[in-house]
Amino acid sequence: MATLELNLLSNLANKHSKPPYLRFQYGTAGFRTLGANLDSVLFRVGVLAGLRSKKQDGKTIGVMVTASHNPEPDNGVKLVDPRGEMLEAAWEAHATTLSNADTTEELLEVIANIIQVAKIDISKPARVVYARDTRPSGEALVASLEDGLRAVGAEARNAGVTTTPVLHYLVRAINTKSTTESYGEDSEDGYYEKMCGAYKKLVANRPLPPPLIVDCANGVGTFAADRVKDILGSTLPITLVNTATTTVGALNNASGADFVKTSQRLPPSLSDTLKPGERACSLDGDADRLIYFYLDESGTFKMLDGDKIAALVASFIVEQVKLAGLENKVRVGIVQTAYANGASTKYLSSRLPVKCVATGVKHLHHAAEHYPIGVYFEANGHGTVLFSPETVRTLETHQPSTPAQSTALNYLINLTQLINQTVGDALSDMLLVEAVLAHKSYSAVEWDGLYSDLPNRLVKVVVADRNIFQTQDAERRLVSPPGLQAKIDELVRRYDAGRSFVRPSGTEDVVRVYAEAMLKPLADELAFRVAGLVYDETGGDAFTRPKEFL
Numbered sequence: 001m002a003t004l005e006l007n008l009l010s011n012l013a014n015k016h017s018k019p020p021y022l023r024f025q026y027g028t029a030g031f032r033t034l035g036a037n038l039d040s041v042l043f044r045v046g047v048l049a050g051l052r053s054k055k056q057d058g059k060t061i062g063v064m065v066t067a068s069h070n071p072e073p074d075n076g077v078k079l080v081d082p083r084g085e086m087l088e089a090a091w092e093a094h095a096t097t098l099s100n101a102d103t104t105e106e107l108l109e110v111i112a113n114i115i116q117v118a119k120i121d122i123s124k125p126a127r128v129v130y131a132r133d134t135r136p137s138g139e140a141l142v143a144s145l146e147d148g149l150r151a152v153g154a155e156a157r158n159a160g161v162t163t164t165p166v167l168h169y170l171v172r173a174i175n176t177k178s179t180t181e182s183y184g185e186d187s188e189d190g191y192y193e194k195m196c197g198a199y200k201k202l203v204a205n206r207p208l209p210p211p212l213i214v215d216c217a218n219g220v221g222t223f224a225a226d227r228v229k230d231i232l233g234s235t236l237p238i239t240l241v242n243t244a245t246t247t248v249g250a251l252n253n254a255s256g257a258d259f260v261k262t263s264q265r266l267p268p269s270l271s272d273t274l275k276p277g278e279r280a281c282s283l284d285g286d287a288d289r290l291i292y293f294y295l296d297e298s299g300t301f302k303m304l305d306g307d308k309i310a311a312l313v314a315s316f317i318v319e320q321v322k323l324a325g326l327e328n329k330v331r332v333g334i335v336q337t338a339y340a341n342g343a344s345t346k347y348l349s350s351r352l353p354v355k356c357v358a359t360g361v362k363h364l365h366h367a368a369e370h371y372p373i374g375v376y377f378e379a380n381g382h383g384t385v386l387f388s389p390e391t392v393r394t395l396e397t398h399q400p401s402t403p404a405q406s407t408a409l410n411y412l413i414n415l416t417q418l419i420n421q422t423v424g425d426a427l428s429d430m431l432l433v434e435a436v437l438a439h440k441s442y443s444a445v446e447w448d449g450l451y452s453d454l455p456n457r458l459v460k461v462v463v464a465d466r467n468i469f470q471t472q473d474a475e476r477r478l479v480s481p482p483g484l485q486a487k488i489d490e491l492v493r494r495y496d497a498g499r500s501f502v503r504p505s506g507t508e509d510v511v512r513v514y515a516e517a518m519l520k521p522l523a524d525e526l527a528f529r530v531a532g533l534v535y536d537e538t539g540g541d542a543f544t545r546p547k548e549f550l
């Protein structure tokens with residue numbers, strides 16, 4: 001460890017000792033737990049980010065401090081790799097080991113081991129950019145992170161309080177600065193100007209849309225949405241709601257994309273103001289998820305989730321690819337998870353190749369990279385569109401033979417500028433949806449009419465050990481506990497359009513049960529029957545059995 005200052009490292013590590021009774025795990029969403037328990041984790045993530053950067057020859061690594069849609073007292077942290085993508089899987093294991101070293105001595109050993117195993121040349125420079133959301137615990141956690149960065153001698157850039165997708169963008173922009181692959185100016189303003197500039201070009205000469213209501217979940221998305229609103233001015237009239245970023249307890253409370261998707265209802269703050277037919281959308285606590293919704297003529301709540309966004313966007317892109325004369329060169333594909341509504345899968349797969357992968361953005365992202373244009377969305381509103389480097393080259397060099405081809409080609413090029421290709425961004429996705437609605441002259445009602453969702457229900461089951469649940473076929477079937485899948489199949493057969501699957505959550509200590517069926521009460525019934533099966537099969541005790549389980 002020649003160029004690491006071991007004294008500095010251990011002195012700083014002593015300031016951030018690990019609570020002995022806690023175990024941590026770097027999961028789908030990085031580390032995530034009560035903010036009050038994360039001091040040692042943040043320090044160590046600082047060290048790890050520095051090592052990761054050294055491993056990448058001094059390329060800038062990102063660190064985002066957020067717990068997204070979780071309750072306000074929670075916090076979390078995740079690392080971002082040089083191209084703006086999620087941390088490489090092998091390093092997730094290093095992160096977990098590092099976070100669980102009980103003493104400073106053990107921590108130094110683990111660090112030495114990572115350096116050896118990952119073959120890190122520690123004489124290389126380390127560069128890290130970091131940001132946090134609006135959580136009250138964020139400031140202190142960033143200070144712990146900064147100590148970790150100092151301990152490993154990393155050159156650090158504080159991107160302040162901003163959204164997760166901005167941080168991902170910054171990482172890619174910094175690492176491609178002054179290269180032929182430049183991703184844009186490496187500043188928050190640079191990002192919004194790029195995105196809004198592309199939006200303006202896409203909707204030029206289109207009629208002004210009616211105002212859009214944006215629920216900011218009382219989180220950091222408020223600042224991002226405000227910026228977009230300012231830049232776009234009259235091009236897109238926006239009304240922001242749930243913007244109380246400094247009110248204690250307000251973050252994600254009865255607001256935001258997760259609330260809307262999970263409870264399948266309006267944020268209560270909108271119940272007196274939203275008029276039938278008006279379209280509104282909700283961001284989550286770190287503004288990387290987006291759900292649209294509206295009230296139909298009878299005042300019934302209707303949700304336009306990630307699946308509906310994928311359907312809308314993919315059909316527009318396919319149309320433009322054809323109009324540009326590129327249908328034989330540029331294929332469009334879709335990536336979903338098992339949580340995609342069955343009706344969306346049916347609608348999309350009759351038109352395009354559709355791949356189902358395991359839950360978690362990194363799985364979707366990687367699968368989408370295999371298509372020339374890959375559209376991926378989780379049903380909960382997290383997603384984006386990826387244009388392969390070859391597709392980008394094709395768009396740049398293609399010679400259109402008619403004015404119509406040229407127009408479509410320009411739309412596609414502007415889409416590559418509008419869409420965040422490092423990770424899904426609620427704001428970028430929102431402008432994408434708005435651009436497509438403007439082109440198609442669709443209201444929310446017409447968009448919703450692409451297909452009708454099958455009624456569905458998601459239920460959590462608390463079990464003694466969720467690790468006994470093992471799945472296959474992109475998490476759609478259980479292989480363990482043995483025999484349980486056959487019982488689920490037997491139940492599902494009794495329901496018209498029935499589908500149900502069970503998987504362990506990667507972010508919470510629960511097992512999730514999803515079910516859909518032709519009618520809502522039947523989807524609920526199927527979900528609660530399967531939940532009951534899971535509970536009983538795993539030795540759940542009769543006294544604490546939730547009463548809704550059948």
Ligand SMILES: CC(=O)N[C@H]1[C@@H](OP(=O)(O)O)O[C@H](CO)[C@@H](O)[C@@H]1O
Nearest residue numbers: 028029360361378380505506507508
């Ligand atoms: C059903 C569901 O919405 N699951 C979410 C949730 O994962 P679980 O592994 O189901 O806890 O959190 C992930 C990270 O934010 C997100 O990618 C995923 O879609």
Ligand SMILES: [Mg+2]
Nearest residue numbers: 068284286288
């Ligand atoms: Mg989020």
